[in-house]
Amino acid sequence: MIRFIAFLLICALPAHAEEEIVLGLSQDQVAITATFEGSDILVFGAVKRETPIPDKSELGVIVTIAGPDQPVDIWRKDRRVGIWINTDEVEVDAAPSFYAVATSAPMRDVLHHVEDLQYRITTPRTIKAIGGQVSDSVAFMNALIRIRTDEGLYQRLEGAIDLEEDTLFRTAITLPANLTEGTYEARIFLTRNGRVIDEYRTEIPVRKVGLERWLYNLAHNYALLYGLMSLAIAVGAGWGASAIFGMLRR
Amino acid sequence: MQVYLPIAEVSVNAFLLLGIGGLVGILSGMFGVGGGFLITPLLFFIGIPPAVAVATSTNQVVASSFSALLAHLKRKTVDMVMGTVLLIGGLIGSALGVLLFSYLRSLGQVDLLVQLCYVLFLGVIGALMFVESLNAIRRANKPGARITRRKHGWVHNLPIKMKFRVSGLYISVIPPILVGMFVGVLAAIMGVGGGFIMVPAMIYLLGMPTKVVIGTSLFQIIFVAGFTTVLHATTNHSVDVVLALLLLIGGVIGAQFGTRLGVRMKAEQLRILLATLVLGVCLKLAIDLLIKPTELYSLTAGM
Numbered sequence: 001m002i003r004f005i006a007f008l009l010i011c012a013l014p015a016h017a018e019e020e021i022v023l024g025l026s027q028d029q030v031a032i033t034a035t036f037e038g039s040d041i042l043v044f045g046a047v048k049r050e051t052p053i054p055d056k057s058e059l060g061v062i063v064t065i066a067g068p069d070q071p072v073d074i075w076r077k078d079r080r081v082g083i084w085i086n087t088d089e090v091e092v093d094a095a096p097s098f099y100a101v102a103t104s105a106p107m108r109d110v111l112h113h114v115e116d117l118q119y120r121i122t123t124p125r126t127i128k129a130i131g132g133q134v135s136d137s138v139a140f141m142n143a144l145i146r147i148r149t150d151e152g153l154y155q156r157l158e159g160a161i162d163l164e165e166d167t168l169f170r171t172a173i174t175l176p177a178n179l180t181e182g183t184y185e186a187r188i189f190l191t192r193n194g195r196v197i198d199e200y201r202t203e204i205p206v207r208k209v210g211l212e213r214w215l216y217n218l219a220h221n222y223a224l225l226y227g228l229m230s231l232a233i234a235v236g237a238g239w240g241a242s243a244i245f246g247m248l249r250r
Numbered sequence: 251m252q253v254y255l256p257i258a259e260v261s262v263n264a265f266l267l268l269g270i271g272g273l274v275g276i277l278s279g280m281f282g283v284g285g286g287f288l289i290t291p292l293l294f295f296i297g298i299p300p301a302v303a304v305a306t307s308t309n310q311v312v313a314s315s316f317s318a319l320l321a322h323l324k325r326k327t328v329d330m331v332m333g334t335v336l337l338i339g340g341l342i343g344s345a346l347g348v349l350l351f352s353y354l355r356s357l358g359q360v361d362l363l364v365q366l367c368y369v370l371f372l373g374v375i376g377a378l379m380f381v382e383s384l385n386a387i388r389r390a391n392k393p394g395a396r397i398t399r400r401k402h403g404w405v406h407n408l409p410i411k412m413k414f415r416v417s418g419l420y421i422s423v424i425p426p427i428l429v430g431m432f433v434g435v436l437a438a439i440m441g442v443g444g445g446f447i448m449v450p451a452m453i454y455l456l457g458m459p460t461k462v463v464i465g466t467s468l469f470q471i472i473f474v475a476g477f478t479t480v481l482h483a484t485t486n487h488s489v490d491v492v493l494a495l496l497l498l499i500g501g502v503i504g505a506q507f508g509t510r511l512g513v514r515m516k517a518e519q520l521r522i523l524l525a526t527l528v529l530g531v532c533l534k535l536a537i538d539l540l541i542k543p544t545e546l547y548s549l550t551a552g553m
Contacts, residue, residue, distance in 0.1 A: 032254055033254065034253060034254055034492070035251070035252060035253060035254065036252075036254040036261055037252045037254075037261060038261070072549055072550070073549070073550045074547055074548075074549055075547065075548045075549075075550070076546050076547050077543060077546045077547075077548075078546075079542070082540065083362075083539040083540060084538075084539060084540070084541075084542065084543055085362045085539075086362070086548070140547065143545075143546075143547035144547075144549060146547075147545065147547065147548075147549055148549075177252060177254065177260065177261030178259065178260040178261060178297070179259070180259060181259070208256060211256075212254060212256040213256075215256045215257070215491060215492065216256045216257065219256075219257055219483070219487050219489070219491075220487050223483050223484040223487055224480070224483070224484050226483055226489070226491070227479060227480040227482075227483025227484055227489060228480065229491070230309050230479060230483060230489050230491050230494055231309070231312060231476050231479055231480065233313075233491065233494070233495060233498070234309050234310070234312040234313035234316065234476075234479075234494065234498055235312065235313070235316050237313045237317070237495075237498045237499065237501075237502050238312070238313045238314065238315070238316030238317035238318075238319075238320065238498075238502050238505075239316065239317070239320065240502070241317045241502030241503055241505070241506055242316075242317050242320035242321060242502075242506065245321075245506040246324075
């Protein structure tokens with residue numbers, strides 16, 4: 001039995017283990033505080049190998065960071081009776097709330113499309129199960145990627161990884177301020193001629209802390225109390241301003 | 251200075267929020283409108299999720315209206331009796347409105363309906379007020395022209411009459427209750443306090459003096475907006491207290507300035523300004539519906 005499990009473990013490992021990733025992250029968690037303005041995550045590492053650097057093939061490094069998956073509705077407006085209204089809808093079962101993919105060279109050089117299908121590396125591959133009654137669902141998917149790219153939530157950073165001597169690599173990925181809470185997954189792929197030869201995964205928890213955490217919990221667990229507290233603050237502030245101005249006038 | 255909002259889950263500039271709050275506060279003090287019809291679109295514009303924007307602006311409306319109401323109470327320009335009658339209608343109306351809203355949501359296209367409601371009501375009310383105030387200013391400029399007193403219409407012939415001492419009216423309670431209900435329904439559908447409908451309705455339909463109208467409208471708005479805030483907090487968890495706090499710090503200060511500005515101005519000028527503002531917002535919303543948008547697609551992320 002133990003031998004069988006060991007066998008499975010060996011099979012599960014990538015085929016070529018001659019070159020392996022050794023990784024470091026500048027921070028292993030992101031804390032969202034009241035003054036959170038986004039965060040830079042520095043991903044750096046080295047390629048560990050027992051043998052000399054193979055010179056027949058091109059080495060590539062790909063780094064991806066993905067936020068938690070969410071369902072998304074994509075709407076398209078059309079002109080009806082002179083006004084622009086939402087007419088067509090496409091529902092996406094799961095799309096990452098954040099997705100950045102950085103490479104050491106142009107995407108087509110470091111990643112074969114078959115490997116992309118298997119490992120879901122480029123942004124369109126991370127969006128799962130598009131459904132809806134439209135003939136051109138590709139346009140909707142492109143719109144989703146375009147809108148999120150404009151918001152800084154989807155990033156395609158081709159050539160953003162510095163790869164030195166085919167051994168040391170580093171890149172910085174900017175997490176924007178409009179982050180969703182959750183467990184973010186960082187993946188690092190090592191490729192040769194577009195084929196994945198090693199993969200490394202790690203998790204980066206993104207959590208609200210302090211006052212932000214407390215308010216969020218209060219709003220969800222003690223909603224009535226939270227609502228009344230909001231009202232009390234509103235009335236108090238209204239009264240306070242009136243009283244202060246009353247004193248200033250005298 | 252950027253601040254991360256815990257419920258909205260976005261980071262925004264604190265001074266921008268203070269500024270928006272202040273601007274809306276000035277309007278609230280001057281005209282007796284809660285400012286919901288202005289603050290909600292502004293919040294959309296700076297990237298606050300719509301659900302949070304609607305719920306939080308009702309909380310902000312409570313604060314700025316309360317601050318302005320206190321100023322009006324000191325000057326004794328609040329008709330408490332009329333306010334209470336309007337409020338009874340308003341609460342019934344907003345309960346009906348919430349039911350209607352969820353029914354319309356099940357049919358889809360509720361956003362469109364809200365926008366059309368805005369365009370229609372802002373347009374009609376803005377135009378009516380604008381024309382009326384222009385006429386009033388023209389009359390005032392002509393010396394010797396007689397100010398024609400409003401005739402007693404159907405409003406004054408209904409049963410259950412009550413004396414509204416502050417307003418100097420002796421009319422039936424049925425019209426104020428109906429006005430309150432109507433505003434309550436619209437408030438629930440459009441996510442606003444309803445001052446911009448309430449104020450003209452009180453002036454033109456009930457014949458109340460303009461100076462009393464503003465304080466009375468504020469009195470009623472506070473309760474309707476407060477009711478809505480708690481409803482949103484308990485059902486949708488979409489009230490962001492940090493966002494509200496920043497908006498209302500600006501708002502309450504603005505409201506105090508607004509009230510003082512309002513006292514210095516003539517009633518006609520006040521009305522023509524409000525009419526211009528209402529028409530401006532209406533025009534903006536109408537243009538959005540009529541002109542081809544630059545981005546045809548929009549996203550709603552589920553939780």
